[in-house]
Amino acid sequence: NKQIILRDYVSGFPKVSDMAFKTSTIQLQVPQGSKAVLVKNLYLSCDPYMRTRMKKHEFPNYVPPFTPGSVISGYGVAKVLDSGHPDFKEGDLVWGMTGWEEYSLITKPETLFKFQPTDVPLSYYTGILGMPGLSAYAGFYEVCYPKEGECVFVSAASGAVGQLVGQFAKLMGCYVVGSAGSNHKVELLKNKFGFDEAFNYKEENNLDAALKRYFPKGIDIYFENVGGKMLDAVLLNMKVHGRIAACGMISQYNLEQPEGVHNLVSVVFKRIRMQGFLVFDYFHLYPQFLDFIMKHIKEGKIVYVEDTVEGLENGPAALIGLFTGRNVGKQVVVVARE
Numbered sequence: 001n002k003q004i005i006l007r008d009y010v011s012g013f014p015k016v017s018d019m020a021f022k023t024s025t026i027q028l029q030v031p032q033g034s035k036a037v038l039v040k041n042l043y044l045s046c047d048p049y050m051r052t053r054m055k056k057h058e059f060p061n062y063v064p065p066f067t068p069g070s071v072i073s074g075y076g077v078a079k080v081l082d083s084g085h086p087d088f089k090e091g092d093l094v095w096g097m098t099g100w101e102e103y104s105l106i107t108k109p110e111t112l113f114k115f116q117p118t119d120v121p122l123s124y125y126t127g128i129l130g131m132p133g134l135s136a137y138a139g140f141y142e143v144c145y146p147k148e149g150e151c152v153f154v155s156a157a158s159g160a161v162g163q164l165v166g167q168f169a170k171l172m173g174c175y176v177v178g179s180a181g182s183n184h185k186v187e188l189l190k191n192k193f194g195f196d197e198a199f200n201y202k203e204e205n206n207l208d209a210a211l212k213r214y215f216p217k218g219i220d221i222y223f224e225n226v227g228g229k230m231l232d233a234v235l236l237n238m239k240v241h242g243r244i245a246a247c248g249m250i251s252q253y254n255l256e257q258p259e260g261v262h263n264l265v266s267v268v269f270k271r272i273r274m275q276g277f278l279v280f281d282y283f284h285l286y287p288q289f290l291d292f293i294m295k296h297i298k299e300g301k302i303v304y305v306e307d308t309v310e311g312l313e314n315g316p317a318a319l320i321g322l323f324t325g326r327n328v329g330k331q332v333v334v335v336a337r338e
């Protein structure tokens, strides 16, 4: 069984060598009397929160850290090979928490979502049909309180979550601007995902001025994915009674000392509602979300861009690439196609 192991806790920017490729043996059968499920992993999801699992947590976090010397885990799409659980049988397709390895014995299969194959790619269950998709849906519709015609700004806008938030906002009739870290991503935002405007934040030496250019009357809704300097600039440009959905702050995840936010007082003066959220609190919405998103995919009203790398051994570089913006769209690792 080929596996990706975390060597030790990581400080600062993660490196490929923080993880190791290892081969071990695994019995391709569920042990007698166990309610576990044995799966063959097909597609693994690279998600920014995985970085936070690579360090010891100073305060209780919503997910425990990885164990140094052990296989890392994350969301993935898998096929059931053997099952001791009455709800699963050989051949079932599932998505949920699994190991970064070829085969995983899942001891709590209740956490897996079973799905029927359709004509959408199976890998979509790592992204648009999985955890990032639900994050975009819950974050936008449940946390932002959007209204038609409002001005929406999305950071890390071409990523797994951001590309969907922008499209949801367009469906609602909002004016939508996204920021991303390359000109190619900016093109995608405007020409593929239908954002009204987009800019490359790496080419702007004054983020405040850039935001004023696109939002002369201010921002109603900010969907926050990056934090740091961008958040500071956004705070200066929010409208009175604006809303900020704090989904993530990727610019802070590799810093030993988080950056300060200087303009937080705007929250008071502008009566901004800033709310953090975690997708884990919204899994009860998954069936409703799935109906919604499937319908829009089939009608061609929502599109999705993935960035796939082939082979488990290329997983660590793909995961780390999230922090340099190497990924264009949802980063997926292909372990096996069937």
Ligand code: NDP
Pocket (backbone or CB within 6 Å): 046, 047, 048, 049, 131, 132, 135, 156, 157, 158, 159, 160, 161, 162, 179, 180, 181, 182, 185, 225, 226, 246, 247, 248, 249, 250, 251, 252, 277, 278, 279, 280, 321, 322, 323, 324, 325, 326, 327, 328, 329, 330, 331
């Ligand atoms: P993406 O697919 O968007 O990949 C991460 C992107 O972040 C990169 O491609 C890069 O894009 C951008 N980025 C990386 N480093 C920086 C930096 N220092 N400053 C600015 N941008 C940076 O990831 P996801 O869509 O999966 O996740 C987006 C955010 O949502 C993350 O913060 C993540 O933690 C959060 N999240 C939160 C969830 C929740 O439950 N609250 C659930 C899922 C995700 P670019 O080239 O544009 O810089």
